[in-house]
Amino acid sequence: MKDFKVGIVGFGNVGSGVVKYLIENDTVIAKRTGVKPILAKIADIDITTDRGVIVPDGILTTDVSELIDEVDVVVELVGGIRSAKKIIMEAISKGKPVVTANKALLAEYGEEIFSAAEKSEADIYYEASVGGGIPIIKVLREGLVGNQIKKITGILNGTCNYILSKMEEEKKSFAEILEKATELGYAEADPGLDVDGFDTAHKAVILASLAYGEWFGMDPVHIEGIRGISLDDIKFAAELGYKAKLLAVIKNENNNVQIRVHPTLVLSDSQMAKVNDVFNAVHIDGIPVGETMFYGKGAGLEATSSSVISDIIDVALNLKFGSHRRIPGFRTGKQFKKLLKMDDIVSRYYCRIHAIDKKGVLAGISETLSYNNISVSSLLQKEKHDGEIVPIIVITHETKEGKVLKAIRELEALNTVEGKIKYIRIEDY
Ligand code: HSE
Numbered sequence: 001m002k003d004f005k006v007g008i009v010g011f012g013n014v015g016s017g018v019v020k021y022l023i024e025n026d027t028v029i030a031k032r033t034g035v036k037p038i039l040a041k042i043a044d045i046d047i048t049t050d051r052g053v054i055v056p057d058g059i060l061t062t063d064v065s066e067l068i069d070e071v072d073v074v075v076e077l078v079g080g081i082r083s084a085k086k087i088i089m090e091a092i093s094k095g096k097p098v099v100t101a102n103k104a105l106l107a108e109y110g111e112e113i114f115s116a117a118e119k120s121e122a123d124i125y126y127e128a129s130v131g132g133g134i135p136i137i138k139v140l141r142e143g144l145v146g147n148q149i150k151k152i153t154g155i156l157n158g159t160c161n162y163i164l165s166k167m168e169e170e171k172k173s174f175a176e177i178l179e180k181a182t183e184l185g186y187a188e189a190d191p192g193l194d195v196d197g198f199d200t201a202h203k204a205v206i207l208a209s210l211a212y213g214e215w216f217g218m219d220p221v222h223i224e225g226i227r228g229i230s231l232d233d234i235k236f237a238a239e240l241g242y243k244a245k246l247l248a249v250i251k252n253e254n255n256n257v258q259i260r261v262h263p264t265l266v267l268s269d270s271q272m273a274k275v276n277d278v279f280n281a282v283h284i285d286g287i288p289v290g291e292t293m294f295y296g297k298g299a300g301l302e303a304t305s306s307s308v309i310s311d312i313i314d315v316a317l318n319l320k321f322g323s324h325r326r327i328p329g330f331r332t333g334k335q336f337k338k339l340l341k342m343d344d345i346v347s348r349y350y351c352r353i354h355a356i357d358k359k360g361v362l363a364g365i366s367e368t369l370s371y372n373n374i375s376v377s378s379l380l381q382k383e384k385h386d387g388e389i390v391p392i393i394v395i396t397h398e399t400k401e402g403k404v405l406k407a408i409r410e411l412e413a414l415n416t417v418e419g420k421i422k423y424i425r426i427e428d429y
Helices: 013-024 027-032 064-070 081-094 103-119 136-143 157-168 174-183 198-213 231-239 300-321 362-372 403-412
Strands: 006-007 037-043 072-076 098-102 148-155 244-254 256-267 279-287 290-297 346-356 377-383 388-394 415-426
Touching: 006 013, 006 064, 006 300, 013 027, 013 037, 027 244, 027 300, 037 064, 037 300, 037 346, 064 081, 064 256, 064 290, 072 300, 081 098, 098 103, 098 300, 103 198, 136 198, 136 279, 136 290, 148 198, 148 362, 157 174, 157 231, 157 279, 198 279, 231 244, 231 346, 231 388, 231 415, 290 300, 346 362, 346 403, 362 377, 362 388, 362 403, 403 415
Parallel strands: 006 037, 006 072, 072 098, 256 415
Antiparallel strands: 148 244, 148 279, 244 256, 279 290, 346 388, 346 415, 377 388
16 A cells, blocks of 8 residues: 555644654554554644654645645644634645544534535544544444434533532532633633533534434534532532533434533433543433443543544545545535424423522422422422521422423512522433
8 A cells, every 4th residue: 555644734732642643553553454644744833842752854844735735634633713624625625535623613614614525525534523532423423323313412521521520529619620620721722612511512513413414503502501500509419419510412302303502410320420520421322222321531632642543544544445435424404303492392400499588488489380380309498508598409300491491480580589590401311
């Protein structure tokens, strides 16, 4: 076989990891796959800083177009949107296969990118875009391709999972732990992408599109981040046997699809609850496979490099055996599936009500819930509290969200209830 030339654009943290492990593991890769990728070019605006890896002479360049022309695969690792999109579109227009880890770019511009790739018959591989080192793209695209996917739920953002885990473990506030996560380098350059749920949403769009074979884009995704989760919620949830996680929930019920990202309570003894710190996990329920779960490091140089290298090898094998275009591109086909409105989703709910501690309060709350046909699964009233206000936690049975929100508005209007009622959805496994 002739040399398979790899070009890496973006020689930052992940770029240097890919270089390191492509070189370090080349014998193992060649032995197992029969292909030997050659690092042909690395492009970056800064080609003088020492990245701690030794690269072959003369392969560093600042000229991305020159790299695209000379290599067999373009590995885009610059991140962000504008330049990354330009690089990928140029590679595609020249018929070059692309490997990328750029979930934000794919989620926001996937329609344009995948349709351009289809026209010019260039493959796009993006294993590192979701779940870091967990090969979840391959699982959905290949391993579970014979399944009807009923449901995917996942912890897809390591930073949020780290924050929620540490808030519970160290009994510290959101702000304190976010500062620590930023210091440790887990958060995106703009931590809002993590904590406001957008990073998880980008990943959810990619998983949903793989699961249902059509491109959804960001519009149908309901997104809530974790800034509103207080230490009190975490403590009350723990007392009731739950843990708070930022979950992506993708469901298809009778051809009605829902894609949502929000703080979610899961039972403390479920496997999802045991996914802590920066780890990610994806749970898939399909027919005929049943329930499967995948766990691993969702971010970091090593995990991301593992996925990027696996994509590079796939492209090399495609080239070797003339089997490119095996992977179908996405088509926008919003007509195939109805997207469920949030009011129509069915879930169980945790509601934290601040009530005035006096006779008849509970009766008023239960009357309002019962009038709205909402059945209570458990109830916690805290004995020790400051002043007149007592937190009452209600956990409901399965109910339509619209009904719960109506009941919450009515509860908030009671003169025995103070302020806003906090609600968190519950996902059962
Ligand atoms: N900021 C992301 C996370 C990086 O915390 O999961 C990986 O996509």
